[in-house]
């Protein structure tokens with residue numbers, strides 16, 4: 001299909017400009033309107049990117065990028081377009097502080113660009129290592145592993161079960177529950193190389209959901225009515241005369257774990273062969289990935305070292321990665337406490353997030369950067385639009401318009417932490433470096449938060465020059481609750497471009 005270029009289709013910007021930020025005119029909106037006025041000349045509604053390219057959709061059939069189904073990921077196409085537009089040559093160094101499944105990392109590696117990345121989720125490292133080793137696997141060893149794995153037979157008497165935490169209790173049918181543990185013991189005791197064991201772990205991670213009674217569904221992990229958890233809950237509900245949970249099925253067949261993993265292994269084997277026969281000589285970029293929080297990784301990086309940034313932080317949309325990816329986290333060895341801690345370490349994007357300010361202050365103190373901490377926080381507190389949004393949400397909370405009061409703390413934490421990320425990226429970038437950030441605007445309690453413009457205003461406060469704000473032609477709707485109470489307001493999905 002022919003790619004449309006930007007200039008072929010100039011779209012009328014007007015329907016993408018927000019006129020009313022506060023439903024019913026309840027709260028002040030001057031500061032947000034001022035941002036709208038200031039940045040609208042940079043707004044470019046585009047068909048260069050679309051809903052599919054800013055999501056995982058396009059990666060589903062893409063060799064290598066399909067190795068880990070990360071619904072929160074963006075596509076290789078998006079990264080390629082941005083790298084071209086940013087004119088990043090081989091040999092340069094790019095950062096993605098929210099690396100996720102490693103889309104930016106892989107595309108950079110294929111183009112000979114070096115990538116520094118970090119992500120808080122333990123499975124991110126497994127995915128990135130597995131993919132970035134694509135040219136290094138010993139194919140004969142991989143074939144042997146597939147054969148041995150496919151013919152494994154679990155003894156009838158094997159009784160160990162894969163561990164669970166409260167939110168994953170009874171996630172698998174009994175056979176899968178035992179087989180997952182059997183296979184975990186088997187691969188640990190085997191003599192396969194570490195690279196191959198890591199690739200195997202990725203294939204297991206990619207299979208867990210379809211072998212379970214759960215399904216990732218936006219914000220939630222949906223449960224199948226055939227699971228012991230739902231059956232038990234319904235017995236209790238019946239006793240109490242409450243409405244039963246619906247007879248919902250995540251999928252017709254809960255797959256056999258051995259069959260699913262074997263399929264994943266064969267899929268990666270085919271991809272490895274394909275990538276090897278098509279890899280360009282540029283496939284040489286280095287990937288330097290650290291597991292951990294960007295909030296603590298960035299302050300330690302040296303000044304003026306990056307040539308660019310392509311990233312997408314978690315959106316300010318209440319998605320709790322630790323719940324959505326609970327099966328994968330438990331498989332990676334996380335217990336209840338680890339998951340709770342991980343939830344708090346996420347950039348504040350859930351209603352349970354608590355403020356990280358005192359932790360950050362202590363951290364900057366420890367690395368002898370308390371002046372920097374004070375400078376960044378000072379800028380955050382002086383941002384008029386941010387202050388206006390927090391006051392408006394407080395007002396909405398007081399009149400009962402927020403369906404969860406944790407939203408206010410989440411929004412405050414989210415943008416404060418993001419501002420720290422932007423400030424540090426400014427320091428770490430070389431002069432001339434370009435930054436691309438993918439994010440969605442949001443609306444809570446009838447108040448629109450222009451994430452794209454607010455982020456741009458923080459970036460500008462730290463010294464970045466705003467270059468362009470791409471907005472997808474297709475905007476985002478609102479939750480049914482918001483629509484019912486406050487009417488419909490389309491929200492921008494944007495890619496903001498800044499330059500040092």
Ligand SMILES: C[S@@+](CC[C@H](N)C(=O)[O-])C[C@H]1O[C@@H](n2cnc3c(N)ncnc32)[C@H](O)[C@@H]1O
Nearest residue numbers: 073074098100101103119120293294314346347
């Ligand atoms: C929208 S996803 C990025 C997906 C990525 N672009 C891809 O293609 O796979 C946001 C990522 O931020 C990570 N994250 C959340 N809080 C973080 C933090 N404090 N530091 C680093 N990563 C974090 C999440 O684990 C998630 O993988």
